[in-house]
Amino acid sequence: VFLSNNAGGILGGISTGQAIVARFAVKPTSSILTPRKSIDKDGNDVEVMTKGRHDPCVGIRAVPIGEAMVACAIADHYLRHRGQTGKGVGQ
Template structure:
């Protein structure tokens, strides 16, 4: 997170249009309603939740889990707006590959997806294609199923990354295990533990996104000398 703070400061100088926002979109089986998604809500509740109704529901749900000595997983989404097109590479040094690697390095993360992610498998080619048209200010995309990255290179659209965090393994409910000598026993974790560790992952995800975007901006400047007019 500290490195992310430095990366954000550098981004503010090199690419001030880049804005990175992370938030929780799912706690256990309970998802937000995307029709109510409001990024202004993220700072108004302890869950980094962009849906005020879902945040209230999660608060009650988390209390139930805590009282039952249980825990639950979560899904975090982080979006980078204003990322210039052309960052990344088609094979080695792909932007999405580096983002996936960064997010997977966060403790308790078990899966990462870009854009539609796993949901793209259920779409047809017609549904998944991000068509382009000419707008008043130049070319514009009609959708963003790719999550702002195609062929490992940024498209200029919002870069959207999502990842799953597993339930906290340290719970008060007894779990069967074995000793070092092979004897069966039960393990009970004592002390205070998070019923949903995914909440803590949001600022870490933002930091990882900032570090990767900055890396690729600097790589781009080193390779092109800023000839494309993106950074100094």
């Protein structure tokens, strides 16, 4: 029995049996303020420049993406273990 879970449930790549805790950070998106060359709907050359701050909030989408990445990593390790040993976890 552990007194704390400071390692996030994994020590040396092996699960301790505690809850797996993952922390990640997301950098803020930036508006591109430099003028860019583009074309309009008629095909004419135009210059596009962002005015003001129009950053999308990626924080709302970050959590499910992080959870999916962790789930994929765990599934990958499970399948690798099963391929090497021929057994599922707990068999």
